[in-house]
Amino acid sequence: MRLLDVIEKSLRNMDISREEALAVLGWPEGDILALVSDVFKVREAYFGRKVKLNFLANIQSGICPEDCSYCSQSRVSKAPVEKYKLISAADMMRMADQAVANKASRLCMVASMKGPSDRDIESVSDAVRAVKEKYPDLEICNSLGFLKDGQAEKLKQAGVMAYNHNLNTGEKYYGKICHTHTYKDREDTVNRAFFEGLSPCSGALFGMGESQDDILDVTFRLREMKVSSIPINFFIPIQGTILADKLLSPSPRPPSTLPDPTCLADSPTEGRGRKESDLTPVYALKILCLFRLVCPDRELRIAGGRELHLRTLQPLALYIANSIFIGDYLTTKGQDMCQDLEMIQDMGFEVLAGNSRKQADLDLSRRVSIKDKKSTAPTSLKSMGKKD
Numbered sequence: 001m002r003l004l005d006v007i008e009k010s011l012r013n014m015d016i017s018r019e020e021a022l023a024v025l026g027w028p029e030g031d032i033l034a035l036v037s038d039v040f041k042v043r044e045a046y047f048g049r050k051v052k053l054n055f056l057a058n059i060q061s062g063i064c065p066e067d068c069s070y071c072s073q074s075r076v077s078k079a080p081v082e083k084y085k086l087i088s089a090a091d092m093m094r095m096a097d098q099a100v101a102n103k104a105s106r107l108c109m110v111a112s113m114k115g116p117s118d119r120d121i122e123s124v125s126d127a128v129r130a131v132k133e134k135y136p137d138l139e140i141c142n143s144l145g146f147l148k149d150g151q152a153e154k155l156k157q158a159g160v161m162a163y164n165h166n167l168n169t170g171e172k173y174y175g176k177i178c179h180t181h182t183y184k185d186r187e188d189t190v191n192r193a194f195f196e197g198l199s200p201c202s203g204a205l206f207g208m209g210e211s212q213d214d215i216l217d218v219t220f221r222l223r224e225m226k227v228s229s230i231p232i233n234f235f236i237p238i239q240g241t242i243l244a245d246k247l248l249s250p251s252p253r254p255p256s257t258l259p260d261p262t263c264l265a266d267s268p269t270e271g272r273g274r275k276e277s278d279l280t281p282v283y284a285l286k287i288l289c290l291f292r293l294v295c296p297d298r299e300l301r302i303a304g305g306r307e308l309h310l311r312t313l314q315p316l317a318l319y320i321a322n323s324i325f326i327g328d329y330l331t332t333k334g335q336d337m338c339q340d341l342e343m344i345q346d347m348g349f350e351v352l353a354g355n356s357r358k359q360a361d362l363d364l365s366r367r368v369s370i371k372d373k374k375s376t377a378p379t380s381l382k383s384m385g386k387k388d
């Protein structure tokens, strides 16, 4: 693979091949700076040096009836997480206040549930209306599990802009990490949200024992599904979850009816390619590079686990992704917000201010001009990316 050919395709938002994508994951570890530096041309062309901040609000915690083996809020998890039902509209407003105070463009309201009842939709909609009245520029994203027909439309009418439902991994691997719903159920919800007028947000979680093939599968599927934003999570092994216990346990688990994450370190890897239960910071960067190249114009968000898996290489990830979560994650602590803001400033990036729709319009016109531009040698591509 010639990396510059891939960069050129990506700048034109053309499909890159599976073979090229695989070569990105196989990029020599010792030469990671060269990869990041070239991928930055794509990031810069579509998003300049802006970084969008997103703030997570866990509006219902620890009581999901599903059995996702990686999740601390699942019914099969024994992790000591807080358990509470849908919080009040006043508490949701307090979270919005915190989001705005910390310069977030988007508030992501997440509830651990299979899917919302009509009453839940009403409660969330009432809270969203109040938040939008106070902060008209704040984008609201909901993540409330599987949607039934018409529910996304109601949320949209209340002022919700986006809906999150992660695919998490490749379709072939999904049955290994969850038994209570299917991959198709997840895709259907993403599509339903999109068809009912919400901006689809769907991402992935890596470090669960998936193969390179699985990583490629989910990357290309998210491109095909035309999701607008892609949160990339790296697995945080919380003791008490099925998956973490398996990863952290020195001895095999006893037979159980619970989901069996056969993915893990001691299981055979033949025919599935490299396994990445143990993510390295460099491999995490390569995954981000892959997503940027395959989905160049989508908001790419570094999400849960960035502190743990990118470690000291976190600042380099800003050269690839254009969006981060600030503050705490749903059930784990995040890096101090001041440190995040310092990191952004120190690296010469800027926080995206206010409603990113205005920015999205700018990005759109930039994309058009990039597509229209005649092919140029890669050395001149930098000039195509306008710094804001």
Ligand code: SF4
Pocket: 064, 065, 066, 067, 068, 071, 072, 073, 074, 075, 111, 112, 113, 114, 145
């Ligand atoms: S559906 Fe969501 S909240 Fe429920 S167990 Fe799975 S990941 Fe956790």
